[in-house]
Every structure is written in structure tokens, then in C-alpha cells.
Amino acid sequence: MSELNLTKWVNDYTEDMLSWALFKVSDSELAKDLVQDTFLVAAEKISTFKGKSSPKTWLFSILNFKIIDHYRAKKKMPFAFDGDEVISMFFNENGEWKKNKAPHEWQIDDTHLLDDKEFNEVLKLCMDLLPEKWNSCVKLKYILGKSGKQICEQMDISKNNYWQMIHRAKLSLRECIESKWYKN
């Protein structure tokens, strides 16, 4: 394997890799960086590529590591909670809203919200702050319009798991939007 191959791969796979990265992270500059980093890692490791898998599979596996790294790095950011943390963030032991977490009424005109650029930006930002799996789950469901069954199969999760993810993701999203958009 040589640099020649690599140049060909850049030509052949950059577009697919970028689409995938964009799906996972939404921010186009970040997605481009991730794809570029992937090829730089590939250039370093090309001697270890024995052609057992297709080059595309190999490159995508590197890209997926890069994406996971990105999510790991931002885990410490606010709103990026995982698992049961979310439930105890919002509710007390009796399942009641914690005082400062109870949803306030949004004094907004719903009819114009769909065209509200700022709201859309905040929503995107908030989606990207979700843990990686929830983010994929939410995007598959709402943006790509996949059914629950398809999502369970694709992500290899149980139906219960799926419902739980949607519920927790929505709790986090709502809170994120309220604090980043509404309170501004």
C-alpha cells in the first residue's frame, strides 16, 4: 500500500465520509476536520493495512474513532449527560420536577418558530450536545424519518432502550433550549 492508493481513496471516499461525519456532528467545519484527520492517521498507519477489509471499511473505522473521541472530549460540557444522570438531574426521588428544572411557559409565537433561524441554530447546537448514541437516535428518528423498529435494528438496541433514549434526549433538549435560547 502506498501514497498513491491513499490519494485515490481521498478521491473515492471523501464525499461519503464527509456526509457521514456531518450526520454525526452537524457542524460542517468540524466534520471536515474529522475527515482530514482520518486521512492523516491513515497515511501514518497505511503500512498496517493489509487489505483484509475494504479500504472504505478501514477508513470509516478510523473516522468512527475520531467521532467517538470528539464526543468523549466534550462529555464534560453542560447538558452532555448520560444514562440515569439525566433523570436525577430533572426529578427528585418522588419523580417530581426539581424546583429549578420544571418547564416554564415559553412566551413565544409558535407559528413563526419554524422559520426562526436563531431557534433552529440553538436546536442544532443542543442536539450536538447530546451523548453520541442519543444524538444518532434522535437524528435517525426526526431528521431521517426512520421508524422505531428500523432504529432499534440499526443501533442494535431494545425497544425499551429506544424509548428511554428518546425520553431522556427530549428532556435534555428541552432544558438546553430553555436555557440557551429562551432565557437569552
Next chain:
Amino acid sequence: MKKLMQILFLSCLKATEFIEKKLNHKLSFKEKIQLKVHKSMCQACSNYEKQSKLIDKVMSETKIENVNKEDIISLKKSIVQKIAEK
């Protein structure tokens, strides 16, 4: 009173679960009544339902950013250049 509510009615945690289930699927008759009763007493969960619906609606209309051809070409160039520099 709070204790009684917990036994007879839903907690807010459960109510928000039901709201998500309702938006995505269907509630059973009993669940529908429970949710209705809960919302009639709980402004926070009523707010949650409204906002959750709204978020669903906006998300369903969101498109994943398209990459334009020029961007891809310039990205390819920059990658090939970076590899050559190594």
C-alpha cells in the same frame, strides 16, 4: 396529599414518559386518563408537552446540512496536500 397523588396519579417523571409515548405512538385508555388528570393539576408537565411537541415539529423539518461539490473538491485538495507534507 402528595402521597395520595403518587398512589393514584402519575409522577411528573412518568407523565413526561407518557407524553413522549403519546407523541410517538399511542397511549392506552388508562394511560390517557392518567395523563389528562396529571396535566390538569401540573402546569410544568403541560408546558413540557407543548414544548416537546414543538421541538419534534422543528426537528422533523430540519435537514442535514448538504455539502456542496466545491467544498468537497477543496477538502480533497487540502487532504492530499497535507498527506504529501508529512
